[in-house]
Amino acid sequence: METMPFGCGMMGMTGGPLTLCEGLQRLKDEHPPLRKQMEELFKEAQAIGDDAGVEDWEAPLRALEEKVKIFVAELDPHSKREEDVLFPLMAKHIGREMGPIAVMEYEHEQAKTRLTGFLATMASLTGPIKADTARRIAGEVAEAVQILFDHFMKEENVLFPMAERILSDAEKEELLAGVKATG
Template identity: 40%
Template sequence: MMDNSNVELCSPLKQLIDEHVSLRADMDLFYEITEEIEYDSGPSVVQLFLKLYQQILAFNDKLKTHSKREEEGLFPLISRHLKKNDKTIEEMECEHKKADQHLQDFLTEADKAGSTIDESDVQWITVYAVQAHATLIQHFAKEEKVLFPMAESILSVDEKEELQRLLQAYPYR
């Protein structure tokens, strides 16, 4: 894979990178909480977990919006230009699913534990948030270094304008 991260990107691709910046900031916040949970003990761990749960809940909504913008906007446009056996977009979608599954597992298990959650539950459920973080850090880097520069070079001016319209149809919040 070539590192094309110095390529000047069009406005809609810059928007997607800006969303990564926002999502990374949220991820940093929830990752800090996971570290506190890992190194803390006692009743404060459950309180930290409740804070983590709220962070993940809000983050998950933002991530779903971002993923939809890529999956329904950017990915189909790029796919038009790729050879039949090119798995780039398939890989990206797989990484989206993997991160989403980690977050869903976290939320599901937290909901199952409910108000009876204890320190042991907190420790193993938090692993899902850590896994989501790791998956997304790698995924964002791959998009920024490879996918977005590729899109910049292969998409026509009309397709970039189409992407801009598609992004406006699914506003990021």
């Protein structure tokens, strides 16, 4: 495999695997446990409102709410590391107004909006909750998770490899320090 002077492996001309520097690898390694939670949230959100025998969906929504709170508490620090450290470093090279960084920030915003909207709705909700209302409320979680699944794929397949190629050795050290400081 070819390597570049930045000290981290690069994808060779043959399309071989890309080795990420430590800071990028740490961000990528945060995805699998988050993805596992996302799969569970999606499955649970999709099931809400589907059982015709259930007349009041408040309890299942409250159970989902607790899982969403745990997920958000774990997602937020990950997002913050990207928004406060990785994105600004990359923006120096590729800009922030259009392109990958703008897309990543937009997707962060969209997922957060749906998750905080769900939590805000739950905070003001009083039962009993009928199936159609429950489906609509839980749909915010399912939509957020779909956004995040796509977002993680873009980061892993586009953003992180791009960062590996464009960040200097010093920037990669700055990234690692920032990821460690906020992790």
